[in-house]
Amino acid sequence: MLDLRLYMAQRLSALIMAPLVIGHIAVMIYAIQGGLSVDEILGRTQGSFAWFAFYGLFVLAVSVHAAIGLRVIVHEWLGLKGGALQAFTWAVALGLLVLGGRSVWAVTFA
Amino acid sequence: MSVEDGKLTVEVWRGAGGLGRFETFEVPRQESQTVLDVVSWIQQYADPTLTYRYACRVGMCGSCAMMVNGVPRWTCRTHVGKVATGDSLTVEPLRNLPVIKDLAADMDPFFDKWVQAEAVHHPSETRHDPMRAVDADSSARQQANAGIECINCAVCYAACDTVSGNPDYLGPAALQRAWTLYNDEREADPEAILDAVSGVGGCHNCHSMGSCAQYCPNELNPLAAIAGLKRETAKRVFRRRKNA
Ligand code: HEM
Ligand code: SF4
Ligand code: SF4
Ligand code: FES
Numbered sequence: 124m125l126d127l128r129l130y131m132a133q134r135l136s137a138l139i140m141a142p143l144v145i146g147h148i149a150v151m152i153y154a155i156q157g158g159l160s161v162d163e164i165l166g167r168t169q170g171s172f173a174w175f176a177f178y179g180l181f182v183l184a185v186s187v188h189a190a191i192g193l194r195v196i197v198h199e200w201l202g203l204k205g206g207a208l209q210a211f212t213w214a215v216a217l218g219l220l221v222l223g224g225r226s227v228w229a230v231t232f233a
Numbered sequence: 234m235s236v237e238d239g240k241l242t243v244e245v246w247r248g249a250g251g252l253g254r255f256e257t258f259e260v261p262r263q264e265s266q267t268v269l270d271v272v273s274w275i276q277q278y279a280d281p282t283l284t285y286r287y288a289c290r291v292g293m294c295g296s297c298a299m300m301v302n303g304v305p306r307w308t309c310r311t312h313v314g315k316v317a318t319g320d321s322l323t324v325e326p327l328r329n330l331p332v333i334k335d336l337a338a339d340m341d342p343f344f345d346k347w348v349q350a351e352a353v354h355h356p357s358e359t360r361h362d363p364m365r366a367v368d369a370d371s372s373a374r375q376q377a378n379a380g381i382e383c384i385n386c387a388v389c390y391a392a393c394d395t396v397s398g399n400p401d402y403l404g405p406a407a408l409q410r411a412w413t414l415y416n417d418e419r420e421a422d423p424e425a426i427l428d429a430v431s432g433v434g435g436c437h438n439c440h441s442m443g444s445c446a447q448y449c450p451n452e453l454n455p456l457a458a459i460a461g462l463k464r465e466t467a468k469r470v471f472r473r474r475k476n477a
Pocket of ligand 3: 386455
């Protein structure tokens with residue numbers, strides 16, 4: 124159930140995520156030195172356009188990537204197809220976008 | 234006990250369409266016996282109504298493939314001694330295809346997909362033109378040669394879990410043939426091939442797990458051919474952008 128368009132979207136979103144995952148892990152390792160506190164995290168992210176862009180892009184890429192990936196799995200394992208498969212794909216993409224987008228917003232500009 | 238005195242207990246799938254059951258036969262063990270020999274013995278000496286398919290008996294025609302102990306194999310070149318678990322053997326029709334009767338699978342979906350993949354030669358010259366010399370050393374020709382010995386046995390198609398999960402998927406053999414034609418310098422319409430393998434059942438569904446390459450009796454590598462198609466179709470996306 125993957126045509127060229129979905130395949131490219133999944134590979135390109137993976138390509139975007141790869142450096143972001145490394146960046147995310149690097150910051151985690153750096154941030155937990157000497158304990159972790161809410162103030163410390165928010166101090167870094169609040170009002171920062173750079174962190175908003177970093178995690179915003181991450182959320183966008185995950186939404187696209189995971190929706191397409193799960194679409195493949197539910198088609199091959201559960202036989203979902205046609206309109207139901209389409210609806211499932213969009214629900215996952217928009218669901219992740221909303222959930223992730225809210226969190227990014229909460230730690231940056233909210 | 235020498236091989237000659239032995240008996241083989243063979244579970245054979247009997248039935249038509251989706252319905253059926255296993256039937257058990259006792260078959261005398263012989264030296265250098267193939268699975269096809271076993272099936273033929275049953276048909277000749279135990280039950281003449283057993284339906285199965287073969288032609289060449291030497292691994293050329295691709296018609297004798299069946300599931301042997303759960304694994305797809307060309308039965309005419311599969312020695313019982315290599316695959317039997319103790320003295321027992323299970324023989325079923327090829328996986329991922331409808332069953333006509335007993336051990337004969339319906340190959341139509343398999344071959345229909347060859348056509349859907351545009352795995353058909355589009356001639357660039359007519360029979361009246363002089364024969365074109367083909368550069369045997371070019372890298373495209375090497376790519377084509379790597380897949381050219383396919384005997385259409387559908388062993389790879391039966392081995393592919395993506396075919397099981399996604400009935401639209403064109404499958405390893407059809408895509409490999411599309412790739413050999415794409416790389417043939419006599420091919421008139423390689424772009425049509427890339428279009429045909431880019432749809433919902435196309436090469437992009439392959440998960441690169443390699444069962445096709447593992448089980449192909451001719452040791453071909455459809456996985457590599459499919460990777461080639463993925464590469465060329467992806468490259469074309471960027472080429473089109475530039476040209477637009
Ligand atoms: C750097 C990060 C990542 C990379 C490089 C990556 C790469 C890939 C690739 C290449 C595939 C295709 C596999 C195939 O079709 O056989 C895939 C599938 C998939 N990915 Fe990711 N991925 C990443 C992160 C994620 C994340 C964060 C999620 C979930 C939120 C995810 C969920 C999935 C799912 C569900 C599939 C479908 C499995 C399949 O098709 O076999 N991936 N990923
Ligand atoms: S590598 Fe691709 S074509 Fe080969 S068995 Fe796996 S999914 Fe099927
Ligand atoms: S690629 Fe190999 S397994 Fe598949 S049809 Fe051709 S010869 Fe048979
Ligand atoms: S009978 Fe021809 S390949 Fe086995």
